Amino acid sequence: MKLMQKYGAAAAALASVMLFSACAEGADIGAARAEVCVNTPTCVVVEVTAGDEEKSLYDALAVFAERGELTMDGSWSQYGFYLTSLNGTDADEGKQLYWMVYTSLEERDGVAYSDPSYGTWEYEGKQLFGASYGVSGLPLVAGEWYALVYQSL
Amino acid sequence: MRSSISPSEIPARVRFLTPSRRVAASALMCALLLVVQFVLSFVPGVELVTALFLSFCVLFGARAGVLTATAFSLLRCFLFGFTPSVIVLYLVYFNAFALFFGFLGTKRLAAWLCPALLALLAGGTLCAALVPMPVSALELPRIRTLAWVLFGVLCALLVLWAALLRRGEAGRRTAAYAAFAALFTVLFTLLDDVLTPLIYGWTAEAALAYFYTGFLAMLPQTACAAVSVALLYPVLARIFLGRAQNAPQTLDE
Numbered sequence: 517m518k519l520m521q522k523y524g525a526a527a528a529a530l531a532s533v534m535l536f537s538a539c540a541e542g543a544d545i546g547a548a549r550a551e552v553c554v555n556t557p558t559c560v561v562v563e564v565t566a567g568d569e570e571k572s573l574y575d576a577l578a579v580f581a582e583r584g585e586l587t588m589d590g591s592w593s594q595y596g597f598y599l600t601s602l603n604g605t606d607a608d609e610g611k612q613l614y615w616m617v618y619t620s621l622e623e624r625d626g627v628a629y630s631d632p633s634y635g636t637w638e639y640e641g642k643q644l645f646g647a648s649y650g651v652s653g654l655p656l657v658a659g660e661w662y663a664l665v666y667q668s669l
Numbered sequence: 670m671r672s673s674i675s676p677s678e679i680p681a682r683v684r685f686l687t688p689s690r691r692v693a694a695s696a697l698m699c700a701l702l703l704v705v706q707f708v709l710s711f712v713p714g715v716e717l718v719t720a721l722f723l724s725f726c727v728l729f730g731a732r733a734g735v736l737t738a739t740a741f742s743l744l745r746c747f748l749f750g751f752t753p754s755v756i757v758l759y760l761v762y763f764n765a766f767a768l769f770f771g772f773l774g775t776k777r778l779a780a781w782l783c784p785a786l787l788a789l790l791a792g793g794t795l796c797a798a799l800v801p802m803p804v805s806a807l808e809l810p811r812i813r814t815l816a817w818v819l820f821g822v823l824c825a826l827l828v829l830w831a832a833l834l835r836r837g838e839a840g841r842r843t844a845a846y847a848a849f850a851a852l853f854t855v856l857f858t859l860l861d862d863v864l865t866p867l868i869y870g871w872t873a874e875a876a877l878a879y880f881y882t883g884f885l886a887m888l889p890q891t892a893c894a895a896v897s898v899a900l901l902y903p904v905l906a907r908i909f910l911g912r913a914q915n916a917p918q919t920l921d922e
Contacts, residue, residue: 594890628878633875
C-alpha cells in the first residue's frame with residue numbers, strides 16, 4: 517500500500533512536471549517558432565523559441581487551433597482580436613471573467629508591451645506582466661513567454 | 670410646412686416640454702441609445718450614440734439630456750457589465766455632453782468656430798499620422814491609415830463648410846455640431862486616459878501605454894461621429910420636431 521502511494525505520488529509529480537515543463541511540439545508561424553507549454557481549459561502558455569515580429573500571438577494561436585491543439589473563438593474589435601473563448605471556456609461579462617493576456621515581453625524599441633500595474637502572473641518562477649495589447653498586437657519575440665489566463669478582471 | 674422651419678429655430682420650439690413629457694422623451698431616447706449601442710457593438714469603429722444623443726440634447730435641452738445621460742450610463746451596465754472606471758467615465762462624459770449641447774442648442778454660433786475647430790482637429794490628426802508613436806509595430810499601420818481617413822473626413826467637412834454650408838444657417842449649424850461631436854469623441858478617449866489609470870492606480874508608464882493604444886479606438890470613432898452627425902442631424906431634427914409639434918409647446922399648455 518505504502519509502495520502504491522509512493523508510486524502514485526511519483527506519477528502525479530511526473531505528470532505535473534510534464535504539464536508545466538514539457539512543451540508540445542513547436543509550430544512554425546512565418547519565420548517564428550512557438551510551443552504550447554500549458555494547455556488547460558483555464559490557462560494556455562506559449563513559449564516563442566524563434567521570433568518573427570511581423571507575426572502576432574493571434575497568428576500563433578490560429579496555427580495551434582488549425583492543428584487541433586486548442587480551440588479559440590473571438591471577434592475583431594477596434595483594439596484588434598478580442599479573445600472570448602479558449603479551449604471551450606467562454607468569457608463571462610456578467611461575472612467579470614475574461615481571458616487575460618500576460619507576457620514576459622516588457623519593452624522593445626521604445627514600445628511598452630506590458631506593465632506590472634496591469635497585473636502579474638507567475639509561471640515557473642518567471643514573472644509575466646499584464647499586456648498592453650490584445651493577442652493580435654503582441655509580436656512573437658524569441659525567448660519570450662505569453663500566457664492566457666481565465667480570471668476575474 | 671415643416672421644411673420652411675430653419676434648424677436654428679427648432680431648439681426654441683422643442684425645448685418647452687412638460688416634466689412628464691420630458692421624462693417620457695428621455696426614457697424613449699435612453700432605450701434607443703441602449704439598443705443602438707448594443708447592436709453596433711458588433712461592428713468595430715461604428716457608433717451612432719453620439720449623433721442620436723447630440724440631436725436629442727440640442728432639441729430637447731440640457732435637463733432632458735442630463736436625465737437621459739444618467740439613465741443610459743447606469744442601465745448600459747446590465748448589457749456591458751459593471752466596470753467601475755467605465756461607469757464613472759460614462760456618467761461624467763455623457764452628463765457634460767448633455768449640458769454642453771443642451772445649452773449650445775439655443776446659442777448663436779460664431780462663424781469662425783466651425784472652421785477653427787475643424788482645422789485644429791485636422792492638425793492634431795495629421796500629427797498622429799506623421800509623428801512617430803511608441804505603439805506596437807503590428808498596430809501602427811492601422812493607426813496611420815485611420816489617422817489619414819480621419820484627416821480626410823475633417824478636410825472634407827472643412828471644404829463642405831467653405832463651399833456650401835456657410836451659405837445657410839442650417840448647414841453651418843450642422844457642420845459646427847459635427848465638428849463639436851468630433852471634439853467630444855476625442856475628449857471621451859482623453860478622459861478615459863485619465864480616469865482609468867487613476868481608478869486602477871496604474872503607474873505613469875502604464876498610463877502612457879494606455880494613452881497610445883487609445884488611438885486605435887479614438888480615430889475610427891471620431892471619424893464616425895463627425896460623419897454620422899453631419900448626415901443624421903438634419904434628419905433627426907425633422908423627426909424630433911415632428912414629435913414635438915404634437916406635444917404642448919410650453920409648460921403652461
